[in-house]
C-alpha cells in the first residue's frame with residue numbers, strides 16, 4: 164500500500180507549516196508488517212475509507228468540518244488524500260455513544276453538547292458576519308473560535324465555555340492523533356508489538372526511526 | 388515466604404508457548420449454579436477482588452467472582468494503540484461536579500477481569516508508616532484502625548507475587564525488591580540527571596514489570612503501551628497474577644455479569660447473595676459471604692442502589708458514611724523541552740521516582756507531601772498537554788511535531804479526605820435502569836498548595852536537566868476511599884478486617900476502604916489490605932465465627 168507521506172520532504176517546511184518535513188522519509192506504515200494482527204486491523208482501518216456520517220445532520224457536519232479544520236490546521240492546502248477525516252471519526256464515536264465515561268453535571272451528554280455547541284457557533288456566525296459558520300472566511304471562523312476559548316469558565320449561550328472547549332479539543336485531538344499521518348509528522352513509531360524497542364535512551368534511535376532534521380526548531384525559539 | 392510458586396502458581400499456569408492465555412484452564416474452570424450457595428462471592432475482579440478470590444480458593448472455599456466486564460484475552464482483545472484501547476475503561480455514564488470535578492473513565496477506572504490494573508501504569512510503591520496515622524502526627528486526614536506493621540508482611544508477599552523490580556528503597560520503611568531495577572530510557576535518564584544536579588535522591592522503580600523471566604511470563608520489551616494493557620504479560624495485573632491460580636484451585640470467574648443489588652435477609656440481617664444481569668437476563672446468585680470490590684465509584688454506588696426497608700438510605704449507610712471521604716491524588720504533570728531526542732514513548736511510562744517530598748516538612752505551610760515519577764504520555768495524551776496550554780490550529784501542530792524532544796514527569800499529591808467529596812446517586816439511569824454515580828469533588832487549601840509545590844519541584848528538576856521550556860497540566864489520579872475503614876460505624880463503613888459494620892457477612896476489599904492515600908500509587912496497598920482481610924476471614928472461620 165502506498166500512502167502519501169506527511170511532511171516527507173526534507174529541507175525548509177512549506178510556509179506556515181512548521182510541523183512539516185521534520186522526519187524526512189519516515190513513514191510509520193512501512194513498519195506495519197511488524198505489527199500484531201489485532202493492532203494492524205485497528206490502525207489500518209483508520210487509513211481506509213472513513214465511516215459515513217451517521218450522527219451529525221448535514222448542517223452540523225458543515226460546522227463541525229470547518230471547526231475541526233481550524234482546530235487542527237487542516238486547511239485547503241492539505242492534499243485531499245492526506246487529510247485525516249476527523250469529523251467522520253468524531254461522528255462515529257458519537258453515533259456509537261463511545262464517550263469518555265463521564266459528563267459534568269452542568270453539561271448535557273457529549274452528543275447533545277456537540278449538537279448544541281455547533282448550532283451556537285452557526286448562530287454567532289450569522290449574527291456577527293451575516294452568514295453560516297462554514298461560509299465565513301477562515302479569519303472570521305478563527306475569531307469566533309477564539310472568542311469561545313477566551314471566555315474561559317464564563318458561560319457561552321448557557322454552556323460553560325471551557326467545558327465546550329475541552330469537548331471540542333478532546334474529541335478532535337483523539338481522532339487526529341490516532342492517525343498514522345499525524346504520527347509521521349511527529350516521528351512517533353506507532354504500534355510496537357511484538358517487536359518492542361531495543362535502543363531506548365537519550366538520542367538513541369531504532370534502525371527504522373528517523374532523526375529530527377530540525378532539532379533546534381522548537382516552538383519557543385520560533386516565537387522569539 | 389520466598390518460594391512464591393508454592394503460594395501462588397499463576398505465572399507458571401500461563402502458557403509457555405508465547406500465547407498469553409491458558410485457554411484450557413479457562414475451559415476447565417469450575418462452574419456453579421445460581422442455586423448453589425457458594426462460600427464466598429466476590430463482586431469485581433480487580434486489584435482487591437482478585438486477591439481475595441485467589442486467597443480463599445487456596446484456603447479451600449467454594450468461591451465465585453462476578454465481573455461486569457469481559458474475561459480479557461490479551462492476544463485478541465488488546466492492541467498496541469492508544470485510541471484503540473478505549474474499551475479497557477469503564478465508560479458507562481457517570482456525572483461529575485464540585486469546584487474541582489474529577490474526570491473519570493479513561494482517566495480513572497477500568498473494567499473486566501483484572502480491573503483497573505489492566506491499564507494501570509505499573510508503579511507499586513508501599514505506603515509509608517506515617518500514612519496510617521496522619522491525624523495523630525500531622526493533625527490532618529485520618530488514623531487507620533490498623534498500623535503499617537499489620538500490612539507489612541502482606542506488602543512483602545504481594546511484591547513477590549507481582550513481582551516488583553526496583554532499587555533498594557530508602558523511604559518510608561526502607562526495604563528492597565525481589566527483582567533488580569530495569570534499565571532506564573531517555574525519560575528516566577532526564578529525571579536522574581536533573582535530580583543529581585539538584586542533589587535530590589531519585590531511584591529506579593518500583594514497578595510490577597517482569598525483569599528477566601518469571602514463570603512463563605516474558606521480560607518487558609520496553610514498548611511503552613502499559614496504559615493500553617500489556618500484550619506481553621510482562622506487567623502485572625490480577626488477570627495474570629492471581630486469577631490463574633484461583634481457577635486452578637476451583638474458583639469460578641463469571642465475566643460480563645453486572646451486579647445490580649446485594650440482597651440482605653431482613654430477618655437475619657445477613658447478605659444472602661447478589662442480583663446480577665448477564666446477557667440481558669436478571670439472575671440471582673446465592674452466597675454465604677459477599678465481598679464487594681468494584682472500585683471507589685461502583686462500590687458505593689452498589690451499596691446505595693441496594694437500599695431496602697432496613698437500610699432506606701443505602702446498604703451499610705445508617706451513619707451516612709457510604710460514598711464519603713473519597714480521595715483522588717493531585718497529579719500535575721510537567722514536561723520539559725530538550726534539543727536532544729528523548730522519545731519518551733520507548734519505555735514503560737513508570738521508571739524512576741522520588742519520595743523525598745512525601746512526609747510533612749515543618750518548614751512548609753502545608754501538611755503531608757507528594758511524590759514525583761516519570762510518566763510518558765503517548766501522542767493523544769500528549770495533545771492534552773499541548774491543548775491545555777491554549778494551543779490549537781497551527782500552534783498545536785507545531786508543538787506536537789516537537790514530541791520527540793520532550794520529557795515528562797508526574798507528581799502524586801496527597802489530597803486530604805473530606806466528607807463532602809463523595810459519591811451519591813444521580814437522577815440519570817444507566818441501561819439497566821439503575822441510577823448512575825454522581826461524584827462531587829472540591830479541593831481544600833492544603834490540596835492546592837501541594838499541587839503548586841509539586842509543580843515547582845518538577846520544573847526545577849527538568850530545568851536542572853537542561854530543559855529550555857516547561858509546561859504543566861493539572862490532572863488527577865487514583866481514586867480511593869468511599870467506604871472507609873474505621874474504628875466504629877459512625878466514622879466508616881468497614882472495620883479493620885474489611886467487614887462491614889452493618890452486615891456481618893458482607894466485606895469490602897477494594898480501594899474504597901482506604902482512609903488516607905499517602906502519595907503512593909494505591910494498587911499494591913489495595914492488594915495487601917485485601918490479602919490481610921482474606922487471612923483474617925480464614926482465621927475467623929477456623930475459630931467458627933464465619934462458616935465456609
Ligand SMILES: Cc1cc2nc3c(=O)[nH]c(=O)nc-3n(C[C@H](O)[C@H](O)[C@H](O)COP(=O)(O)OP(=O)(O)OC[C@H]3O[C@@H](n4cnc5c(N)ncnc54)[C@H](O)[C@@H]3O)c2cc1C
Nearest residue numbers: 431433434435455499502503508509510646681898908910
Ligand atoms: C491510567 C491509570 C494509571 C494507573 N497507574 C497506577 C499505577 O501506576 N500504580 C498503582 O498502584 N495504581 C495505578 N492506577 C490505579 C489502580 O489501577 C487502581 O487504584 C486499582 O486497580 C483499584 O483497585 P480496585 O480493586 O479498587 O478496583 P479495580 O481494579 O478497578 O476493580 C474493580 C472491578 O470491579 C468491576 N465492577 C465494578 N462494578 C461492578 C458491578 N456492579 N458488578 C460487577 N463487576 C463490577 C469492574 O469491572 C472492575 O473489574 C492507575 C489507574 C489508571 C486509570
Ligand code: SF4
Nearest residue numbers: 607608610611613617
Ligand atoms: S513496556 Fe513492558 S510492561 Fe509496559 S506494556 Fe510494554 S512490555 Fe508490557
